[in-house]
Amino acid sequence: xxxxxxxxxxxxxxxxxxxxxxxxxxxxxxxxxxxxxxxxxxxxxxxxxxxxxxxxxxxxxxxxxxxxxxxxxxxxxxxxxxxxxxxxxxxxxxxxxxxxxxxxxxxxxxxxxxxxxxxxxxxxxxxxxxxxxxxxxxxxxxxxxxxxxxxxxxxxxxxxxxxxxxxxxxxxxxxxxxxxxxxxxxxxxxxxxxxxxxxxxxxxxxxxxxxxxxx
Numbered sequence: 001x002x003x004x005x006x007x008x009x010x011x012x013x014x015x016x017x018x019x020x021x022x023x024x025x026x027x028x029x030x031x032x033x034x035x036x037x038x039x040x041x042x043x044x045x046x047x048x049x050x051x052x053x054x055x056x057x058x059x060x061x062x063x064x065x066x067x068x069x070x071x072x073x074x075x076x077x078x079x080x081x082x083x084x085x086x087x088x089x090x091x092x093x094x095x096x097x098x099x100x101x102x103x104x105x106x107x108x109x110x111x112x113x114x115x116x117x118x119x120x121x122x123x124x125x126x127x128x129x130x131x132x133x134x135x136x137x138x139x140x141x142x143x144x145x146x147x148x149x150x151x152x153x154x155x156x157x158x159x160x161x162x163x164x165x166x167x168x169x170x171x172x173x174x175x176x177x178x179x180x181x182x183x184x185x186x187x188x189x190x191x192x193x194x195x196x197x198x199x200x201x202x203x204x205x206x207x208x209x210x211x212x213x214x215x
Contacts, residue, residue, distance in 0.1 A: 018051045018074065019161055023171035029202040030145045030210040032168030034112060037143070038063055044111040047137065049118050051175050055163040056114075068110070070102050072130065073121050073159065073178050081126075093125040103133030110137055113144040116162045117208070119192075120149050121178040131192055135215060141197075142215040150207050152183040157207075 038044065042064030048056050051071055060067045075081075081098045082091050113134055119127055134144060149157050159178035163171040184192070186201060189211060193199055198214035 018176035019173050021174045023163055023173045025165075025169045025171055027168055027205070028147075028170045028210060029168070030147070030212050031164060031170050033200075033212060034114075034143060034145055035164070035166075035168065038065065038112070041111075045108065047105075047110040047113045047134075049113070049115050050161045053161060053163050055171075059164055059166065068105065068108065072102055072118050072126075074176055075102055076122055076126055077178065082123075091123065091125070093123055095125050095129040098126055099129045099133040103130065103137055105137060108137075109139045109142075111139055111142050113138060113142070114162070114164075115144055115146040117147045117149065117160070119146065119184070120157070120180050120182055121159055122181065124181065127182075128192065132195075135195060138215040140215055144196075144213045144215070146189075146211050146213065148189060148209045148211070149180060149183045150204050150209055152180065153207075154180040 044065045081094045084092045157180040160172040161175040193213045200212045202210040
């Protein structure tokens, strides 16, 4: 579900639907890398995937960046995009409509995309179209941050929202419920992003690997 372009901070105390519980800190090498660029280059356009995070908006706008938000998980499971089932009983999805609704930004393109663990929770039919849509929504040389569970353990991998900080830590907070759909191997990730110009992977920690993929 699309958010608005934020060029100013939200009002203090703004409620954020879909988030609950404490924020748990986690070191992130990929965020640490992007944080240095964000601190050095004002005026970037950032696409942050997930429920609205006033924390992320505040941090990025204070550095002089514009922020746009798209909650792909919420919209994917809204009931609007599953059009039926096939002869084997598998869901049929309107991937073209989903990407047109969520990944076309009236001509805006982005320097940085914070994708987080989104690809692990999307329906299978939407994964490749979303990667293709993000490619089209970024400037050449733009950077995408993504995290991937290394094993498929849906009962142990609840959906989290990631909140950025001024350190190399991110904070995890329970978000709208979603079931982990996959665990992508390094080879899967490389294949999925084969059209992109570069991929830097970071050592896995706590069953989650990280990558920065260059458009």
